[in-house]
Amino acid sequence: MTTWLDILVAELRKFGAEAVGVEVKASAGGLPSSAKESLSAFSNSPGGGTLVLGLDDSPGYRAVGLRDARKLQTDLASMCRSELVPPLRPQIVLGEVDGCAVIAAYVPELPREQKPCYVEKQGMVRGTYIRVADTDRRLTAEEVHQLIAERGQPAFDAEPVVEASLGHLDEVEVAHYVARLRQANPRLWGNEEASVILRMNRVLVRDASGEYRPSLAGLLALGRYPQEFFPQLNVTFVHYPTVTGEATPSGVRFLDNVSINGSIPHMAAEALATIQRNMSRRSLISGEGRRDVWEYPPEALREAIVNSLVHRDLSAGSRGTQVQIEMYPDRLRIHNPGGLFGSVDITRLGEEGRSSARNAVLLRLLEDVTVPGEDRTVCENRGSGIRAMIASLRRAGMGPPRFKDKVTSFEVVMPNHALLDxxxxxxxxxxxxxxxxxxxxxxxxxxxxxxxxxxxxxxxxxxxxxxxxxxxxxxxxxxxxxxxxxxxxxxxxxxxxxxxxxxxxSEARRRPRPNRRRQIIEALHLHGTLSKSQIAEVIGASDKATEHWLSRMKKDGEIQASEGKRTSRNTRYSLTDKAMQPELPFSAPDTS
Structure with a gap:
């Protein structure tokens, strides 16, 4: 019987440790001390991961066995309970691989309100780890504080910018914002003063002395130049000439290198224009014929850029990191500080009705702030941005974006190729x-x-x-x-x-695909009646493939169920008169 451990090792050997979220340790001399770091890393990382003891970590992942597997299993469970904070309760199994004892411990990701998990002896600041590729990385003090802050709803965007005043907001943009609110909801805002509207929507908030100051969200949404106070809350764009980012043989390092500043609406618009300036167009063949399209659909770019600016981490330790856009010949990468927040995880991105905002005040403001020169607003706050991004790439005949959630950062990578060429x-x-x-x-x-x-x-x-x-x-x-x-x-x-x-x-022509329909007819002609499992064994196909062909052939009137229900193991199949007709053509593989 195939066990969970058998499946895990098969996946590990086929796809590698990084792809399946596994840390492998030989553990020939007992439980290694570094296991604590892996346990902490998996519990803090999206999706968790699995620690495997008793395999060599070289390619092939050969089973080396364990000296005292039962004791090692007990020691591992004890380590999880007593040496990590909070204590972990992974699913630990003891089994055999290639005749050798192997232990696997699946560590689920901790809920947001329980992070971080750290090695007790090292302390929270020095003993918190996350998983990066196939290694464990110690978090910095600022990253640890970020995890703690995100146990609840972060409020960094609602903090007052104490050096700023009302004069640092763009007068025209503020007027447009107030007018839009009054028009959209006259019952609430129709007769209110602009100052009241700005305070109630937290564009202006009180500082420690009681004075009203622009909030960080207000400055980013409606400010004239937020970078006066936060120089790195901007966007950088670099166009590299090579796929590795290295200089060309002639010494060219960048094809374009731009720093984009201003409020979020202006940065988003300028970033899109900058990418388009560096893009070429390609031909797309569809049912409508050949048409020219951008290398990357503008709608997909717009959604990715806005998401990176609106959902970035705004805590003090991350205000020195920009949103980075990097263009390579084969891909476009958009990276922002701060991983996914709240109930959204990497497997549920784009699901209808699933949305969670790290910067709730900022997002709410940008629902009513328009894009420069356009009538639409910067954000919808309906959780539809990722879906729109994927849909626009699909319409352009391109593959889906790749998302990477690294707890303290997030990135979107769009491959630059037509999927259906x-x-x-x-x-x-x-x-x-x-x-x-x-x-x-x-x-x-x-x-x-x-x-x-x-x-x-x-x-x-x-x-x-x-x-x-x-x-x-x-x-x-x-x-x-x-x-x-x-x-x-x-x-x-x-x-x-x-x-x-x-x-x-040409290889396929030398080794054509088996004609399963013909094989089944020949098997039943020889044996009379057979069950599904017997047919699968005779023709050398999987149960699923056999069931697929039996269903098609029954529908086509070539076979009949001779006894039992169709889904019963006892169901036996036999040929009909139609299948016995000698003129049926079976010379070519059946690919239907």
Whole structure:
């Protein structure tokens, strides 16, 4: 019987430690002291992670065994309870891999209100870790304080800027803001003085002496030049000539290098204009014919830029870090300080109705502050920005963005390529299109580029919103033998099968895909009646693939269920008269 540990090790060997969130330690001499750091790191990191003892951490992850596995399991549980604050209660299993004892401990991410988890002897400031790639990194003191501050609703954006006054706000922008509020809600604001409106919406707040000052949110939303007080609360843009960011052989380091300042509405507009100035256009072939589009859709860029400015961390320790936009020949990267906040995690980005604001006052203000030169506002605050970004990339024939939540920072990476280019379309056509949905084609194209998908990534890439529909579509691809599945349930991952990978190549012509329909007919012709599992064994296919073909062949009238219910293990199948007709063509692989 395949166990959770077997699945984990199979994924580790196939995808690597970073991809599956695993830390591997040989532990031949007992429980290593560094395990505490990994336990802390996983509990503080998005999605948690798994500590595995008894495997070599070199490629291949060979099982080396444990001297006293039972004692090591007890020591690990004791370490979690007594050497970490707060105590952890991971799921610890003891099993065998390649005949050797191995221990695996799954450490879930702690709820926001319980972070950070730290090594008690090192103290909170020195003993708090997070997971970065496949290593444990100690958080700085400021990062630790950020985690503590985010146990509740951060209020840094509502703090008064004590050196600023009303004169530091843009008079024209303030007038537009007040007029918009009065028009949108005359019952509340129609007869109020502008000063009252600014105070009640926390554009102006009291300082320690009782004087009204612009709040940080008010200055960022409506200020003339917020960088007078916070020089690094701005945007930097760098266009690199190479994919690594290194200089060209001729010594060119940057194609463009810009520092963008002003209020958030102006920075967002200028950042978009700067990116477009550095973009070229490409041709997109669709049902409407060939049309020219930007390398990156402006709507996707706009949403990514605004999100980075509005949801960035505004705590004192992060005010020295800019929002960074980096353009490379193959991708665009937008990075901001501060990871995801609240109930939103990396697997639920873009889900309808799921939104959480780190800077609640700032976001609320920008709902009523317009984009320079336009009638629309900077933010909607409806949790739809990520969905709009993904949808616009999909309409442009591009792959989905990649999101990285690093607890103390967040980044969006947009690959610069057409997802369904001519070569990919030709490859998809070679697979056989009957019954395959457009969303499944997108997933296949992504997997062809090396992407490893799970249910959440599938939904984000394809626009499918229901996890059950996504599961059905992925399982359908597995059944068609176009996709291989590793793991099960919530931990299932999907990659392209060898059949699909070789489709359309000379290798595929030398080793054609098996004609499962013909194999099933021949098996039943030889044996008379067989169950699903017996058919799968005879033709050398998975249960899912066999079930897929049995369903199709029953629908086509080629087989019939001879006894039991269709879903019963005892159901046996036999051929119909139609399947026995000698003129049925079986010369080519059936790709339907």
């Amino acid at each position: 001519d070569g990919t379309v030709a490859w998809i056509n070679s697979l056989g299109r009957e019954g395959i949905r457009d969303s499944q084609f997108i997933a296949l194209a992504l997997m062809r580029r090396g992407e490893v998908l799970d249910n959440a990534k599938y939904r984000a890439a394809t626009g499918v919103t229901d996890s059950r529909v996504a599961y059905f579509e992925l399982q359908d691809l597995v059944a068609r033998e176009l996709v291989d599945q590793t793991g099960s349930r919530g931990g299932a991952r999907y990659t392209l099968s060898n059949f699909a990978r070789l489709a359309g190549t």
